[in-house]
Amino acid sequence: MRRILLFCMWSLSVAAQKPRAVFFEDSVTVGKETRMAMSYLHSSKSDIVFPDSSFDFSPFRYVSSELYETRTVEGKSLDSVIYTLVTYDLDSVLFVKPYIRNLRTGETIYADPAKVYLKFSITGENIREPRVKETVNVFRVRKEVNLPKITYYVLGFLALGFLVIAFFGDWLRKKYRLWKFDRTHQRFLSDFRKMAMSPKSLGNNERALKEWKIYLEELENEPVSTMSTSELGKLYENERLESALKMFDSAIFGGVISEDMPLAYRVLQDFSVKRYRQIRKTGIKG
Structure with a gap:
């Protein structure tokens, strides 16, 4: 069969002296693969390239191709390929109007269009005399709960959960504590920075100091909210912090708001961030 096909390609190419493309059948069905043969007889000294999967075979789509071995006789070479297409x-x-390309000269040589007819599944008679297929009455089947399947999935999830907790429980708990720790810190910073935008407000300063002490108490696990400024100064041994706290005391209890209140806010914020980073690095309690 292959020899007969090659002989036919040779005969067609000799007659045409240019690329030849022809479908195996004269008709094709939508969605069904069809084959097209393409051949070219040329000088044995020239190098040619057939269309590949990148070629636009419209209105067909490329499926595959089979390239045959070059046949050379008396200085003439026959190259051929069979394409499998679908439309x-x-x-x-x-x-379809494919072409070959001569690599030596860069020339593009088109074949005559390969033609095929579309075979329709529906005939004119079907349209003129449509018939509806008979059907049976619909029988509704009651849906039942698949208890064995549900039990299987529940037990599977429980077993999976047990294995996850057994192997990754400590890691997950640590990750959750870190996430909660970071979230609390970011929420505190956001609120504190908003309050720092109004350093001249007496009520705002009182609220800011209270929120700062509550946050420090959560960080340190110490009763910071009940400590006085002098006690906090001794606890942390930080003169800048003690000075900033005194500015807040003067504003809250004496009604004297210093021009350096923005700096006092900054000192408290920086101190809380520093303690947050130190505690996170050394390990979170709880």
């Missing part, structure tokens, strides 16, 4: 086009006549 979803609805035109009654379909054309």
Whole structure:
């Protein structure tokens, strides 16, 4: 069969002296693969390239190809390839016009269009005399709960959960504590920075100091909210912090708001961030 096909290609190419493309059948069905043969007889000294999967075979789509061995006789070489194509086009006549490329000269040589007819599954008689297929009455089946399947999934999830907790429980708990720790810190910073925008407000300063002490108490696990400024100064041994706290005391209890209140806010914020980073690095309690 292959020898007969090659002989036919040789005969066609000798007659045409240019690329030849022809479908194996004269008709094709939508969605069904069809084959097209392409051959070219040329000088044995020239190098040619056939279309590949990147070529636009419209209205067909490329499926595969089979390249045959070059046949050379008396200085003439015959190259041939068989393409497997498929179409979803609805035109009654379909054309493909492929080409070959000469690598030595850069020349592009087109073949005559390969033509094939579209075979329709529905005939004119079907349209003129449509018939509806008989059907049976619908029988509704009651859906039942698949208890064995549900039990299987529940037990599977429980077993999976047990294994996750057994192997990754400590890691997950640590990650959760870190996430909660970071979230609390970011929420505190956001609120504190908003309050720092109004350093001249007496009520705002009182609230800011209270929120700062509550946050420090959560960080340190110490009763910071009940400590006085002097006690906090001794606890942390930080003169800048003690000075900033005194500015807040003067504003809250004496009604004297210093021009350096923005700096006092900054000192408290920086101190809380520093303690947060130190505690996170050394390990979170709880």
